[in-house]
Amino acid sequence: MxxxxxxxxxxxxxxxxxxxxxxxxxxxxxxxxxxxxxxxxxxxxxxxxxxxxxxxxxxxxxxxxxxxxxxxxxxxxxxxxxxxxxxxxxxxxxAYHVNQKIKQRLNFVPELQAELKKAIRHHDWSEIELVLTTAESTILIDEEEVETHQKEQIRLLKGYLNRNWDYLMPLYKRGLGENLRGIxxxxxxxxxxxxxxxxxx
Incomplete structure (x- = not known):
């Protein structure tokens, strides 16, 4: 702009x-x-x-x-x-925008951001769900407004990853050569x- x-x-x-x-x-x-x-x-x-x-x-x-x-x-x-x-x-x-989305949505559990990026690199949905479930388990249930906001962030992130799942597969996993990385x-x-x-x- x-x-x-x-x-x-x-x-x-x-x-x-x-x-x-x-x-x-x-x-x-x-x-x-x-x-x-x-x-x-x-x-x-x-x-x-x-x-x-x-x-x-x-x-x-x-x-x-x-x-x-x-x-x-x-x-x-x-x-x-x-x-x-x-x-x-x-x-x-x-990848830049995916990483920005992770940082934005999981800002309340920065220690899990690297784990989620690794799960994306592995292109393993079960790993994604494990990280997001772990993130949800850290939510403070005694603060209703915070709890609602953080659950919504996880829901939005999961939806984003699900919508873009086909495009998140690393190039080296697509049969185009082991050394091929992002562009x-x-x-x-x-x-x-x-x-x-x-x-x-």
Whole structure:
């Protein structure tokens, strides 16, 4: 989001594509990265990406891995539509946003947050339920308002994980190679945009 006028806010709709990642010392670098943005609508940004893919790739021989937070305009269906006819399409929920959700919902039991992340990496629903049940057992039942709020946080988190379960499976468990890890690079590349709209050059 950015301040467009005194009464309105604008939004930069961003999509990026790359052909993979490579090691650059301790850091990683995107291979063949291209960035697309629009201040008009997400649909405009998607049109730019779709045209670029059509002109530069034969998707019938391409495995596509997509990644998003699942927000409006960035659902699995949107990605799937622009890569129709690809060899294989795997969609992943962005780890940054999943971790933020865990931190927000389980802020009253920070010691269980790492356990829940581990259960997600194992992609084991029984482990998820065990952690959430443990979290529920720590709720103070002598404070009704706190109890209600914390139970609601657990319910919301469980619903979120359940809705996104297919997209939470790690890439290495999808038969795409043991060394394949996440592609959560979009958040880290917000900086040039945020600096620009904040007047830093």
């Amino acid at each position: 950015y301040k467009a006028t005194k009464k309105k806010r604008g939004e930069i709709h961003r999509i990026q594509i790359a052909e993979g990642v490579e090691k650059n010392g301790k850091r990683t670098r995107l291979i063949g990265a291209h960035y697309f943005s629009s201040t008009e609508s997400a649909a405009d940004a998607w049109t730019l990406v779709q045209n670029y893919l059509f002109l530069h790739y034969d998707l019938s021989n391409t495995v596509v891995i997509s990644n998003s937070d699942g927000g409006s305009g960035y659902e699995f269906s949107q990605f799937n539509e622009i890569v129709t006819g690809c060899l294989c399409h795997e969609h992943v929920r962005d 959560g690079t979009c958040e880290s590349n917000h900086r040039p945009y945020s600096y620009r709209v904040k007047g830093h050059g």
